[in-house]
Amino acid sequence: MTILDKIIATKRKEIKAYREIQPTAQAFPEKPLLAEQLRKKKGVIAEIKRASPSKGDIATTVDVVAQAIKYEQAGAAAISVLTDETYFKGSIEDLRLVAKAVSIPVLCKDFMISEIQIDRAKNAGATIVLLIVAALEKEELERLYKYASEAGLEVLVEVHDAQELAIALELDAELIGINNRDLKTFDVSLERTAQLAKGFPFGDQKMLISESGLHSKSDAEFVFRCGAIGVLVGEALMRSANPGKWIKEATEGTVFQ
Secondary structure, three states: OOHHHHHHHHHHHHHHHHHHOOOOOOOOOOOOOHHHHHHHOOEEEEEEOOEEOOOEEOOOOOOHHHHHHHHHHOOOOEEEEEOOOOOOOOOHHHHHHHHHHOOOOEEEEOOOOOHHHHHHHHHOOOOEEEEEHHHOOHHHHHHHHHHHHHOOOEEEEEEOOHHHHHHHHHOOOOEEEEEOEOOOOOOEOOHHHHHHHOOOOOOOOOEEEEEOOOOOHHHHHHHHHHOOOEEEEOHHHHHOOOHHHHHHHHHOOOOOO
16 A cells, blocks of 8 residues: 555544534635746745654644745745645644635645545635545546546646646646655656656646655756746745745846855
């Protein structure tokens, strides 16, 4: 059983209890679309990530509101919040707190396999949800993509090989994330972005976002040169003493250092 298989098996057990602990829909600050943000300029989706299966604890005691405000003030295009509890030590409450505190798009980063997770994310203030092609059968992906879109949410469709990219393009997904981490082995290579970008339909209103493994100035410059219009950065920002500086440099064109 791969790491992804274990996570999905755990998620199937967890969602059985979600109906009893579903967040009540609340009012949140108005937020623009991520696609609109990225059409203006290349951007950073800055992630709040307490831990991960591959890296262990990263910043388990982070003040998510303070971190989110740093990200927004520095010019992040959006904020990603990991809400998986078992493997990433996040929570739906982290998402709700961040969505209340900022006025930029907020991504619920989780392993979505059910409509109830999408409802839960929206009720907690998410404006974007993640759908991972590797975690879903094609019919499930199509159903959840339609459900999220009809709920008024943007959808970031995540792929990590050419076959998955073809599936995302069949969906006509606007936001496509290339995960440089293989979710079955958790090995990371930025070459994944480089290779898949060769078959990406740039100029067709579709946006490539490079995710995972971005730790240095050269890493970010590399994927931007490949055609990425956005980067999703978690661990590097969470470990940085000055995450705002990283984001400002990225959005001002000097990228990371």
